[in-house]
Amino acid sequence: MKVLLVEDDALLADEVASALRRQNFAVDVAVDGEDGQHLGETESYDVAVLDLGLPKIPGATVLRAWRKSGRQLPVLILTARDGWTEKVDGFKAGADDYLTKPFRVEELIMRLRALVRRSAGHAAPAISCGPLSFDAPTGVFELDGLPLKLTALEWRVLQSLIMRKETVYDRIELMEKVYEGDAGTDSNSLEVIVARLRRKIGHDMIETVRGRGYRLIAGGS
Incomplete structure (x- = not known):
């Protein structure tokens, strides 16, 4: 499974990417909205993890651009604990799920797998x-x-x-x-x-x- 992780917190991005790779995910990391938008529009991914509080281009704007360009990959957004407005903006932009920081990486992995299953519609049998x-x-x-x-x-x-x-x-x-x-x-x-x-x-x-x-x-x- 190929994952796009867009997160500007270098320590968190490294922790999440390392955990995903240990679970045999292929991971590309972008540290700002500009790079994240570009990768999401030009590369193929099974799922994306998108922080909403990004430098250069906000996460919700990145997600709207992906959807406008026809990218339908499942997207899990990351928000601050008190970021209710961000969550609403994220879902309006086309998010499929969210996690509030701080979070357990194990939960993130489970949610990503669930999103991919849902997106696949269980069409491909084991x-x-x-x-x-x-x-x-x-x-x-x-x-x-x-x-x-x-x-x-x-x-x-x-x-x-x-x-x-x-x-x-x-x-x-x-x-x-x-x-x-x-x-x-x-x-x-x-x-x-x-x-x-x-x-x-x-x-x-x-x-x-x-x-x-x-x-x-x-x-x-």
Whole structure:
């Protein structure tokens, strides 16, 4: 999931962006309304977090410009505790949800996932492979209906495999995907990640195809 974060408080922006990236979100950060408006109009995002009290261009003005240009991405606005007028302006401009500062980052993440689910209209069903399922809009894996806790690298490997389930994923291509183009990384590190995934989802779900790569399968009984 790709997120645009428009926040002029550098410490808060760094905290939120780091937390989102740990949850496997891709995040672009803008520190003022001018940059935020430009990114929102020229790049593609699944959801945006928009502070209303921005320098250069106020957040509500940025949001109106996005909507006027046809951008319909879900937008969560951030307001001050006493910013009732700001909230009203934000919703009139086209906001979908809001959080009042200070807030818990965990709540922000839950709200963003809910917004993306709502925006998708649940049109895209989860991708399943045996007891494993993957909700692409939110990036959440579940095993037997329960959320699966993964590291960032484990998530990248498993996401790559489930998108090509039952098909062999070439080892070099998988390494380039996981390590973002650096196929020179020690191949043993990929084997370590696969071994950890096998312990989490079941050894027989990830098949090693000798001389070629890996394949995610439904697994045996």
